[in-house]
Amino acid sequence: MQRDDVFREGYVNAVQSYIEKGYCRQIPTDEVSTNTTWYLTHHAVVNPRNPGKVRTVFDCASKWQGVSLNDVLLHSPDFASSLVGVLTRFRMHPVAVVADVQEMFHQVRVQQSDCDVLRFLCWPDGEFTKDPVDYQVVAHLLGFTCSPSIAVVFSSGSDLCERVLCVHWNVDRNAFGTSVEENGNVTRTVLSTICSSYNSFEFPPVTITANVFMYELCRRVASWDEPVPKDEKPEWKTWVNEFERLHDVRVPRCVKPSQNSQPVDVSSITSVMPLHERM
DSSP states (O other), X not given: OTTOHHHHHHHHHHHHHHHHTTSEEEOOTTOOOOSOOOBOEEEEEEETTEEEEEEEEEETTOEETTEETGGGSOOOOOOOOOHXXXXXXXXXXXXXXXXXXXXTGGGSBOOGGGGGGGEEEEOGGGOTTSOOEEEEEOBOOTTOSSHHHHHHHHOSSHHHHHHHTTSEEETTTTEEEOOOOXXXXXXXXXXXXXXXXXXXXXXXXXXXXXXXXXXXXXXXXXXXXXXXXXXXXXXXXXXXXXHHGGGGOXXXXXXXXXXXXXXXXXXXXXXXXOOSOOO
16 A cells, blocks of 8 residues: 555545444553453455455454464354245236345444454554554444344345346346356366356256356366366357347246246256366
8 A cells, every 4th residue: 555645545535434433442551341352354356347445354364373263253143044935936926126235234233342352453554654443343244154144133134135036027127137247267267157147947958058157167177277178168168159149038937827827837947066076
């Protein structure tokens, strides 16, 4: 950050935004705590699709003397609804409504007695010539082991919103579609491309073909950064081109028959690949 004034300013503003929203607070110098203390490391993350926005990430998995904060937190049970179940219910009625809880985890406060294990150091105004100041996070963070279950318990409907975004829903047409983003020709980017085409319900013959290709590719390459073998590239390009032809195909979101329609059956096709062979 010392070499990039724009990046430093963005990060300082991100931390200041946390303070203004009440997600963290500066600890007064005369405040004495008898609780166990822990200092979190933090760094900045920039999304390539939104380079002007800097996000603060607190590393709850960072270890000191072999122990991290997450190591001593209780692991939360899985309260999340199944993806297929949520999307099936999402298709049951003519009108669908989705919503998003902005900064969902941060909306849940941490007990004051636990906040001393959520300390971090930050330089005021990004001035590294000054002494760092103690701050304290008072809201749940994305990286907590226990945050997902706590957020699900205290939120309303947020899980539905997140799961709906896993498929391509054209709101104007009230229909599902699909798209693919080809990201390169190494094993890692092939997997990324296949994941970008993910759709829980439609076009299983096409997606199963991609899964089979990925399985065979993993048997041949030695690392995620190894290029796709030359003899495999034509098959890969063919799949990408065929998938792009599905861009204009639309499947109605609502499967519930109208009053004068005949009942319909809904089936889901899935594929299972052996996972005993890993790179």
